[in-house]
Amino acid sequence: MTSTTSTSTDPLPSSDDAAAAVRAVNKRFEGLLTVRTKAIKGKGAWYWAHLEPILVPHPDTGLPKSVKLKCSLCDSLFSASNPSRTASEHLKRGTCSNFSSGLRPGSLPSPLPISSITPGSNRKRPSPATSPPSYQNHSSAMVESSRFEIGYNNNNNNNSLHNQHHQQQHLMLSGGKDDLCALAMFEDSVKKLKSPKTSPGPALSKDQVNSALDLLFDWFYETCGSVSLSMLEHRKFQAFLSQVGLPNNLRREISGERLDARFGEAKAESEARIRDAMFFQLASDGWKSGDWLNFDLCCSGGGESLVKFVVNLPNGSSVFQKAVFTGGVENSKYAEEVLWETVTAVTGSVQRCVGIVADKFKAKALRNLEVQYHWMVNTSCQLQGFASLIKDFNRELPLFRVVIESCLKVANFIDNESQMRSVFLKCRMQEMDCGGLIRVPSPKCDPLKNFGVVFPMLEDILSCARVIQMVVMEDGFKVMCMEDPLAREVAGIVQNEGFWNELEAVYSLEKLVRGMVQDVEVERPLIGRCLPLWEELRSKVKEWCGKYNIVGGPVEKIVEKRFRKNYHPAWAAAFILDPLYLIKDASGKYLPPYKCLTREQEKDVDKLLTRLASREEAHVVLMELMKWRSEGLDPLYAQAVQMKQRDPVTGKMKVANPLSSRLVWETCLTEFKSLGKIAVRLIFLHATSCGFKSNWSFMRKISANKHSRVALERAQKMIYIAAHAKLERRDFSSEEEKDAELFALSGSEDGMLADVYADAPLV
Structure with missing residues (x-):
C-alpha cells in the first residue's frame, strides 16, 4: 500500500492552517488504523500484524505532528508514507532481528507463529456454514505470508506466482477445520525447538511456593470432600498450577506427609483444649440413618451412616473427636459400647464426662450408661424430638390423612393425564412465570408414614391453588368429567372450599413445628431451655387450633405424648x-421458677440432684437446694446474667453472655459448695447433638474406601481436619445449604442478569 500524502506538518503561523494540518494527520492515522484492523482480520497484507500506526506529538504544542509506523517486534519507528516498502526493507530483508519469519532466496518457509491463532478458538465447534474468526485469521495469514514469500523468491515468474497463490488460497487440510488446532500445536513445538532457552518468566521463590501450597492444601482438607482427589489431576487445574508457577503433581503429596502434619496439629490443639477443661459433654450425631432434618428427603433405604462424636466444653466451644461408620447396625448394645469406648478414649478420668447427648437410643443405651455411672446425664437430641412430632401428627391425626389422600388424587391426576398436564403447565407459566409439575412422592415411600416426602406436594398444591382451579x-376438563369418575372426584375436591382450608391448616402446623426445629438448630440451646421450648410449642399449637377451628384435644394429646417420650428430669x-430463668417476686428477690413446674417435675429435681451427688453430700445438696429456692440470687447479679442484646444477624434479642449462668455459681454463689458443683455441670449441658453437617459426597467416598485400611485412615484424618476447622469457625451448616443460599441470593438479580444476556447470541 502506497500513499503520496505527507505524514508530517510544520507549524504554520495561521491557526486555521495548523488546525487543518492536525485534521489531516488524524485522518491519515485513522485510515491506517482501519487498514490494519482489516488486515488483522485476514482482509489485508500480512505485515500489518507487526506494524502499528502511532501519533507523534509536537514538542511545543503537544498536538499531533505526524504519523509513524512502530515495529511491534523491536520498537523501531518508520515513516508511514509507504508501509509496503517499510515491511520489505525492515522485515523481509532481516533488518529486524526479532522477525523470525523472513525468508532468504532458496530457503523453505517457516511455520507461522502460534500467536496467530486466537486463544480458545477450539472451545466451540464451528457450524458447517461459517468458520470462526480465529480459523479465518490463521488461514488468511498463511495465504498472505506464502504469497509474499513466493513473490520474493520468484520476482521474474508471474505465472508461477499466480498458480502457487491460487493453490494456497484453496488449501484444505485432511481433517477439516479441526486440523487447525493440531497445526497450531505443531507450530508451537517447532517454535520451542528453534528457541529452546526461552525463559518462562520470573519463578516463585521456595517460600512462596510452600506458602501457596499450604493454603491450597488447607482449603482442600477443610472442604471435607467437596473437591475430590481426582479433580487435582484435571487438565484445566493442572494448567492453572503451571500458569501460576506451582508444581502440578499434588495427589501423592496431599495425602502424604502434609496430611499427617496437618492432622497432628489439629489433634494436638483439640487434646490441649480438652485437658484444660474440668469436665465435658459427649455429643453423638448420626445414629439415625438418613438426614432426618431434611424434610424433602425421600425414604432412606437404610444402609450405613456416619456417626460423628463431638466434645462440648464448658467455655462454649466444641472439639471434634472422631467419626465412625456403623455399617447399618441399629443395635442399642452396640451403640452403648461405642459411646463408652469414645468416653474412655477422650480422657483417662471418666468422671470428667458429665453427660452424653445423642440423636437415638435414648431409652436403652443412654439410660443404661446413666444407671452404671451415676454422675452422668444422658439426653436425646431436641431436634430429634420436634422432628418426630411431625411424624406423630401424620400417623395419629385424622386431618393429616384426609388432606394427604386428597392431595395425592389431585396431583397424580394432573401429572399423569396428558391433556390436564399440558393445560396445567400452560396456566402455571401464565400465572406464576414458572413451570414444572407437582412434586409427588415416590411410589416406594408410604406418605402416611413419612410426612417429609409429602410436604413438597402440599406446598406445590397450595401455591398453585388458583392455577388448579x-x-x-377448562372446557376440556368438563368434558372429561362427563366420562371419567376420577375426574369428577378431583373436580369435587378442588371446588370444595373446605379442602383448601384443611390443606392450609395442615401446611401451617407443619411449618410451625419446622420453624421451631430451625430455631433450635441455629440457637443450639442448653437443656435448661427445653421446658420453655415445649411450653412455647404448646402455646403456638393452641393458637393454631383457634385459627383453623380445630378441636384441640387430639392435637394436644399428641404433643404431650411426644413430650413425655423426650422428657428428662435434667x-x-x-x-x-440456671440463673437465666430466675423470676423477680414481689419482695424484689430473684427466685427459681418453681411455679412453672408440676409436682412430678419438682420431685424429679430432688431425685436427680441426689443421684448426681456423692452419698456423703446428698443430704447437703437438698438443704442447699431449699436455701436456693427461698433466697435465690442477688438482684444485681441476676440482672447481669439476664442482660440481653440484639443479634445483628437475626435481629432477635439474645443473652449478652451465655456463660454467665455457670460463672455465677463458680464465683458468686460460693456458699452453695455441694449444690454448686452439680449446678455448673448440669446447666452447661447441650440439648442438641449435631456438631456440624457433612456433605454427602464425602460420606459416599469414604464409604467406598472403607475396605482399605490405608484409605480409611486417610479419610478419617481428612474428616478430622475438616471438622476441626468447621467447629473452630462455628460453621455448622453444610455445603449444600450454602449453595442453596447463594442460588437464592442470585435469584434476586435475575432481572439484571436477564438484561445483560438479553442480546447475547445463543450457543
Missing part, C-alpha cells in the same frame, strides 16, 4: 438452677 374450569433441674 383454572384447570378444572430439664427441670437445669431450669431451676
Whole structure:
C-alpha cells in the first residue's frame, strides 16, 4: 500500500492552517488504523500484524505532528508514507532481528507463529456454514505470508506466482477445520525447538511456593470432600498450577506427609483444649440413618451412616473427636459400647464426662450408661424430638390423612393425564412465570408414614391453588368429567372450599413445628431451655387450633405424648438452677421458677440432684437446694446474667453472655459448695447433638474406601481436619445449604442478569 500524502506538518503561523494540518494527520492515522484492523482480520497484507500506526506529538504544542509506523517486534519507528516498502526493507530483508519469519532466496518457509491463532478458538465447534474468526485469521495469514514469500523468491515468474497463490488460497487440510488446532500445536513445538532457552518468566521463590501450597492444601482438607482427589489431576487445574508457577503433581503429596502434619496439629490443639477443661459433654450425631432434618428427603433405604462424636466444653466451644461408620447396625448394645469406648478414649478420668447427648437410643443405651455411672446425664437430641412430632401428627391425626389422600388424587391426576398436564403447565407459566409439575412422592415411600416426602406436594398444591382451579374450569376438563369418575372426584375436591382450608391448616402446623426445629438448630440451646421450648410449642399449637377451628384435644394429646417420650428430669433441674430463668417476686428477690413446674417435675429435681451427688453430700445438696429456692440470687447479679442484646444477624434479642449462668455459681454463689458443683455441670449441658453437617459426597467416598485400611485412615484424618476447622469457625451448616443460599441470593438479580444476556447470541 502506497500513499503520496505527507505524514508530517510544520507549524504554520495561521491557526486555521495548523488546525487543518492536525485534521489531516488524524485522518491519515485513522485510515491506517482501519487498514490494519482489516488486515488483522485476514482482509489485508500480512505485515500489518507487526506494524502499528502511532501519533507523534509536537514538542511545543503537544498536538499531533505526524504519523509513524512502530515495529511491534523491536520498537523501531518508520515513516508511514509507504508501509509496503517499510515491511520489505525492515522485515523481509532481516533488518529486524526479532522477525523470525523472513525468508532468504532458496530457503523453505517457516511455520507461522502460534500467536496467530486466537486463544480458545477450539472451545466451540464451528457450524458447517461459517468458520470462526480465529480459523479465518490463521488461514488468511498463511495465504498472505506464502504469497509474499513466493513473490520474493520468484520476482521474474508471474505465472508461477499466480498458480502457487491460487493453490494456497484453496488449501484444505485432511481433517477439516479441526486440523487447525493440531497445526497450531505443531507450530508451537517447532517454535520451542528453534528457541529452546526461552525463559518462562520470573519463578516463585521456595517460600512462596510452600506458602501457596499450604493454603491450597488447607482449603482442600477443610472442604471435607467437596473437591475430590481426582479433580487435582484435571487438565484445566493442572494448567492453572503451571500458569501460576506451582508444581502440578499434588495427589501423592496431599495425602502424604502434609496430611499427617496437618492432622497432628489439629489433634494436638483439640487434646490441649480438652485437658484444660474440668469436665465435658459427649455429643453423638448420626445414629439415625438418613438426614432426618431434611424434610424433602425421600425414604432412606437404610444402609450405613456416619456417626460423628463431638466434645462440648464448658467455655462454649466444641472439639471434634472422631467419626465412625456403623455399617447399618441399629443395635442399642452396640451403640452403648461405642459411646463408652469414645468416653474412655477422650480422657483417662471418666468422671470428667458429665453427660452424653445423642440423636437415638435414648431409652436403652443412654439410660443404661446413666444407671452404671451415676454422675452422668444422658439426653436425646431436641431436634430429634420436634422432628418426630411431625411424624406423630401424620400417623395419629385424622386431618393429616384426609388432606394427604386428597392431595395425592389431585396431583397424580394432573401429572399423569396428558391433556390436564399440558393445560396445567400452560396456566402455571401464565400465572406464576414458572413451570414444572407437582412434586409427588415416590411410589416406594408410604406418605402416611413419612410426612417429609409429602410436604413438597402440599406446598406445590397450595401455591398453585388458583392455577388448579383454572384447570378444572377448562372446557376440556368438563368434558372429561362427563366420562371419567376420577375426574369428577378431583373436580369435587378442588371446588370444595373446605379442602383448601384443611390443606392450609395442615401446611401451617407443619411449618410451625419446622420453624421451631430451625430455631433450635441455629440457637443450639442448653437443656435448661427445653421446658420453655415445649411450653412455647404448646402455646403456638393452641393458637393454631383457634385459627383453623380445630378441636384441640387430639392435637394436644399428641404433643404431650411426644413430650413425655423426650422428657428428662435434667430439664427441670437445669431450669431451676440456671440463673437465666430466675423470676423477680414481689419482695424484689430473684427466685427459681418453681411455679412453672408440676409436682412430678419438682420431685424429679430432688431425685436427680441426689443421684448426681456423692452419698456423703446428698443430704447437703437438698438443704442447699431449699436455701436456693427461698433466697435465690442477688438482684444485681441476676440482672447481669439476664442482660440481653440484639443479634445483628437475626435481629432477635439474645443473652449478652451465655456463660454467665455457670460463672455465677463458680464465683458468686460460693456458699452453695455441694449444690454448686452439680449446678455448673448440669446447666452447661447441650440439648442438641449435631456438631456440624457433612456433605454427602464425602460420606459416599469414604464409604467406598472403607475396605482399605490405608484409605480409611486417610479419610478419617481428612474428616478430622475438616471438622476441626468447621467447629473452630462455628460453621455448622453444610455445603449444600450454602449453595442453596447463594442460588437464592442470585435469584434476586435475575432481572439484571436477564438484561445483560438479553442480546447475547445463543450457543
